Amino acid sequence: MNKGSMDHSVLLTNARVEFMRSFTEAMQRTIPRCIEDCFIKADDTYSSLEQGRLLDARTVLVEQGASIIQKLTASMEQLLVRSFKTTYSTYRPTANFNPESLTLIDPTAFEGGLRQEEITGRFRLEAEDQLRDLNIRIALIFEQEVTNERENPFRPYLFSRCISSTVEGLGVSPNLTDILVEQISNNFLSFVPSIYTAVNSYLAQNGIAAQLQLKIKKSPVATSPIVGGDDQIDGSDDNVLSEQTGPSGLANSSLPSKKVSQIEQFFSAALSRAANLMSSNQSSSDAAGQFQSNVDQHVPQVADVNYEKSQAFSWLKSGEAVGDAIRNFFRSDIFEKKQSSMQLGRSNAHNSPLIQESDLAHGGQGSQSFESDEMPSGVEFSDGNVSSPLGGSSNLTSAIPQFQRSFTPAVDQMFDRVGGLRNLILEQRSALNDLSSTVDEQMTIDVVAMLFEFILRDTQVPAEIRAQLGRLQFLVLKLALKDHSLLTQKGHPARLLVNRIGSISLGLKQIDPSGAEITKEICRIVETLLQDESENPQIFSRMLDEFDAFIARELRLGSDKTVNAIEGAEQARNRTIRFAHTSVQLHEALLGLTIDPFLQNFFETVWVYALELADRDDVKRAHRFRLLVPDLLWSIIPKANEEERAQLLALLPIILSTLKEGMASIQCDTSVQEALMNWLVDAHTKSMRISHTTQQQKLPSLSAIHHHFNRFFDDPDLQNFEVLRSESASEVTQFLDKAIKELDMKVQLLDQVYVQTLPTDQLDENLESQDAGVDIVMEQLKTGVAVEINLGGEPSQGKLNWVDPALTNLILTLEGQEQPSMLSVRMFRRMIAHGRVKFLETEPLFERAVQSLLKSADAVELPRAA
Structure with missing residues (x-):
């Protein structure tokens, strides 16, 4: 196992912090979903009793939402404390309920345990791959050869136990408790993989790979010291010291003088x-x-x-x-x-009968408990x-x-x-x-x-x-x-x-x-x-x-011009990420739906710009613009009865008003607006006609369509940069260029300078397929790094003032240039490949020292080899 350089107690502590952060964020998004879900289910149910319970559950969530999140977080903290204390210990809390072993027990407790096991199973199934990787990493940290979910301090049982104990502590009726547990569990389910992914990513960054090592066990073989000359040393990794070697492992004075002189040389x-x-x-x-x-x-x-x-x-x-x-x-x-x-x-050695059990119990000489900051992993015997x-x-x-x-x-x-x-x-x-x-x-x-x-x-x-x-x-x-x-x-x-x-x-x-x-x-x-x-x-x-x-x-803070350039670049980046996220959300929401191509094209090429602009300026208006998508889709579905027709007539003015407002905000072309309105007139006319065939069809209700678009209503994650490298990268790049122009940034746009001069060849296609996060160029691309850039045939030195965390653009200042320059990372890599840009530091300091040491060693050996 490669545990990197971090003590495993510190590693687990930091992983626990990452786990709690992801869990808290997930619960903060889960409770609002539960509130909306209760309302939708209450609207869809035909049972007045069930509707009343769902509305009561919604009331509890609305009134105590913030308190419930705090209690969930506190409960998870307590569970983690207990979980860490019992990890790889002989005593464990159990969540299993065996009906054959239960006698005088409250039936509600038995049913609650079964429900908790069922919810735990759903969490486990939802994050099966991520949980398996985490089980392996935990086993590696504790130097175990087999995995066991029961030993994982972040196992899915903690989620189900946390939710059930928190809801039970609210003091509501048992029926309401069941509804709340079910609603919170259902809406939290989709976040479980991302929580485990966050913990896995942290452990992976610190050298804990999700792969158990194959350990070949051999019986101890007694080996006698080798006595003899050079031909008896095989040069293997398991060194065997000669009897002529001193206690410190140093060669004795019998070493040939010629060899000594070469080493000294x-x-x-x-x-x-x-x-x-x-x-x-x-x-x-x-x-x-x-x-x-x-x-x-x-x-x-x-x-x-x-x-x-x-x-x-x-x-x-x-x-x-x-x-x-x-x-x-x-x-x-x-x-x-x-x-x-x-x-x-x-x-x-540990399996040898020569070692006393008392020694093993104390972990060998100088061993300490797991809680120690300097816990040695045991005593090793080699050579x-x-x-x-x-x-x-x-x-x-x-x-x-x-x-x-x-x-x-x-x-x-x-x-x-x-x-x-x-x-x-x-x-x-x-x-x-x-x-x-x-x-x-x-x-x-x-x-x-x-x-x-x-x-x-x-x-x-x-x-x-x-x-x-x-x-x-x-x-x-x-x-x-x-x-x-x-x-x-x-x-x-x-x-x-x-x-x-x-x-x-x-x-x-x-x-x-x-x-x-x-x-x-x-x-x-x-x-x-x-x-x-x-x-x-x-x-x-x-x-x-x-x-x-x-x-x-x-x-x-080097200059006001640099500050303005960096702030402008960050605004352009945030707009682009928001646009890319909205495009992906909208595309995923429309998948699986049968939509007229004209309307789908409008949503993905026109309305997405209105959504991005609204997200940027006005949260309430952004929500109205997002609601338009499911409302408009439902409005063109044939109506089966007079009640739905009346509902459509009440909704149409809102739809048309929102459409006009959104298209006006992005200054949409008049011809596009007219074409949409004409299409809507025909679509709504057809949807209002009630026929025998329509009445026999089971068409989705407005609340059902809203439920389908639940994830579409989530706020864009501006810290998720992966969306910028999605399949629609060209459209995202165009939006970024447009955002930079709209902001009227006072920078020199070097992409425009070089786009006509750099050839497009097979090398550029290879650059597009490289992983920008791991190649050598990206490893050197950091703020403060000095570069030399070829401006019109004359090289000029500069420094990188800012590198976008999303790896889209960078700001640099060049000697002799008053204004800072802006360059896309993609163009920077192309210029590196074509020799138009180079780092002044060809290799990092420590690596230069390693290479120089190896070259020096080889220089001594060359004359002897000749």
């Missing part, structure tokens, strides 16, 4: 290569001298009596290439394979060493905070005598190696030290910013020892924060000419990270969010 070459690659502004002689000084200071000489413990890359297997070893170290599949073998070792599943031993990881407090200097003390930046890990490398107990730990120390060596010499980042990042060395080392995904996954929060700071630093002068404010914010972030003692890597995510918000605020 790599260590020095890597540092020198970092200087040559990253110090483009310095002369080669200065860089070489600076790095030679660094090598002399930190790398022990051969004459050192403790050379065996401090030699460079002593963790290499005999005969193994440096480049291969480091490349494998950065591969997530290699790490996961090691983790799988370690988990297998733990399983075999004869005891370590945690994430590779960090208690000695080393517990000592690093002291290293951080004692050896992390102030910013001005990060510079050495020649102006270079100090590598704090290399300075303390010997002491760190003395505390390490596994080869993986020693390798992590050296790799993190070398990564920071490249980061500290990267001249694309100002020295002051590099000095701040350099103060995080011990913190990053501690995270890497506890969670290897920091080195294997680009999406780790610590890497993302380092990369974001590096990207902003590249265009620092364009964002903040003095650099004071951003430097001050980076300093605040670094100090917060260093002072935090929770050891929760999610603090990097929080700092990243705060940094993004700070950058967005600084860029947005």
Whole structure:
């Protein structure tokens, strides 16, 4: 299982918050639906008794609606507390009722239990796929090999129990209780999948995949230490240490001197290569001298009596290439394979009779309860060493905070005598190696030290910013020892924060000419990270969010012109989303209905614009305009009796008045209005004729048609951007262009400049089919990023002031341009593909360091291979 970097207690707590948020929003939309549903059912029923009960239920919902929502939320909170306490515990509350085991019991309680089970089953069936995925994710979080819905703290039983207990607490009659429970359950049913989807999405974003891993169980096989030369080491992931290896896993002094010299050569070459690659502004002689000084200071000489413990890359297997070893170290599949073998070792060890039950009851040495903030997942046995599943031993990881407090200097003390930046890990490398107990730990120390060596010499980042990042060395080392995904996954929060700071630093002068404010914010972030003692890597995510918000605020408030441009772009976006949602709602509502093509075309090409405009300005008028759709559809249906004819005659003036008002609001063409009115005259004339055939037909009533359009009356979700990438994307794009023109935004529209110059070829078709959320361009597309754009053959530098969260448009300011420019994301990607735009930062800071390290390792191995 890959749990990312978040402790599972924190993960579940945050998932619970997401669950409660989705549940509360669903109930806020459910109660109004129930009110309308009760009225419709009361209108349709032929039983006066049933009608009275439905109207009484509606009265309760109208008068106590807000209170009921609060009680539902409070009840769900209590249920979740109980559910979390009993998850994977021996004691559970039960919702099952077995009639054979019940004797003296109130029949109403028995029937209530059966009703609750039936409602739970409906919820389960409605969200079958989403619930299955969530069951798997919960099992993975608790390291279980099989799923069990009873162990899911968010299981459907909570919904049915919450609704029934809340309604029963209202103190109404039993008959009214049944109606309310049924109405709330029915109207809440459609929201259940979205609630589970929200929780699944959150867990997926934090590395919990909905897929159980196949675990192959093997019986323990005793292996004797291997004695011999290089030919006896197979180079597999499960390392077996030679008898000639010391207690710390370091190769002894019998290692051939030629091999030692090559490793030393790599260590020095890597540092020198970092200087040559990253110090483009310095002369080669200065860089070489600076790095030679660094090598002399930190790398022990051969004459050192403790050379065996401090030699460079002593963790290499005999005969193994440096480049291969480091490349494998950065591969997530290699790490996961090691983790799988370690988990297998733990399983075999726990099943061994040599371990006492008392030890298992306490979870091993130093284990804690689930509620702890630092709960180790157990003790692992690998290569004869005891370590945690994430590779960090208690000695080393517990000592690093002291290293951080004692050896992390102030910013001005990060510079050495020649102006270079100090590598704090290399300075303390010997002491760190003395505390390490596994080869993986020693390798992590050296790799993190070398990564920071490249980061500290990267001249694309100002020295002051590099000095701040350099103060995080011990913190990053501690995270890497506890969670290897920091080195294997680009999406780790610590890497993302380092990369974001590096990207902003590249265009620092364009964002903040003095650099004071951003430097001050980076300093605040670094100090917060260093002072935090929770050891929760999610603090990097929080700092990243705060940094993004700070950058967005600084860029947005850069000038009045930029503010006006961004506000205009947001208004255009909101209008477009509202239009797209309304179009989708209307299209879905009309599906399955037999409608005259003329009327359907009017609804989807004319009336949808009136609906969007009304939604934008007047909520009450928007509701009237939406009601027109089912009213107009019912008005042209043949009427079966005089009562319906009278109802139509009363409704017609309202329909015609609303139509004229809506078409006038969008300045609809006169010819279109006349054609519609003429068509309606003929349609209504036919509908008023009562024939024998009409009387025999069972035609839908007005309330039935209104019920069919229930979802059409929902407010558009302006935070759902997926609708902008629907099948009707071209029409949505046209509406967006029209909205931008109507707002008369004072920006340069770059799409119009380049649309005639960029060729339309097969590459553009491929761009349309790509997932904009995952490709490399979208990963770099963030506020504050510096770009170079080709304006009329001459490149000009600029910065991204605002990127629409919907990924439709962006605002950028270019050097030499007074007005900000607006560019669609689609056109931006086309220009990237055709070489008309490029990011000034070709690769993020952390990734540059990784690639430089690998290139340095390969450079050492090439001469030996030749």
